[in-house]
Amino acid sequence: PRFALSDESLNELDTRLSALRAAGYVVIALGNRQGAGALFALSDRNRPGAAALIQTLRNHRVQHVALLSGDSQASVDRFAAEFSFDEALGDLKPADKLRWIRERQARGERVAMVGDGINDAPTLASADVSISFAHATELAQMNSGLLVLGSELGVIGEMRVLAAKIRRIIHQNLVWAASYNFLAVPAAAMGLIAPWGAAIGMSLSSLLVVANALRLRGRSID
Secondary structure (H helix, E strand, C coil), X not given: CXXXXXXXXXXHHHHHHHHHHHCCCEEEEEEECCEEEEEEEECCCCCCCHHHHHHHHHHCCCCCCEEECCCCHHHHHHHHCCCCCCEEECCCCXXXXXXXXHHHHHCCCCCEXXXXXXXXXXXXXXXXXXXXXXXXXXXXXXXXXXXECCCCCHHHHHHHHHHHHHHHHHHHHHHHHHHHHHHXXXXXXXXXXXXXXXXXXXXXXXXXXXXXXXXXXXXXXX
16 A cells, blocks of 8 residues: 655655665665655664684684675665774675685685575575574575584684694694504514503504593683
8 A cells, every 4th residue: 555645754664764774774764655654774783702712813824804784885884893804795686695705615624614594505505604693594504614602702703712732632632642663662662561551552552542522611701
């Protein structure tokens, strides 16, 4: 149905709509045949941990942090003003987000995508690392490699830090195990080490590897 508004009322409504949209709000109008009844100006609230996530990523050598959104560019700019994104793009369709990711990958870059909506499914499926949440749509969860059970964004940065520590521990254990076997096995084969000494040495080597891995338990993420 068409609203029965005068030209003056239409102009006033258009002015208010334009002002709210320019300020970065998503605007919903409520009305009937007699005219407009109400305007609702909506804006996104910052999810807990967003600032901590961006800071953690920058501290650990993530080269580019981008915000890709289907909301209007004005709304995206309003939201991104509180953070230090390298790039904040609005008015994007799912195909636009997918193109952005593939262009980055074509340059040899690795892309980690965080999303929770239906429209994020194609980009989550195409990213090198995809992360979603327990409250996300089922389609987004199905196309994600990692699922965060809570809603705190900061844990994503903690996951990256912990993954780097785990990788470092694994490398240390592999180097130790290879070095020990390279030295001890030939010595045992040539009879330079008694069988009981070789058994004790192997046990100590295994304990050392386990003890090194246990350093990850109970340690704070920094």
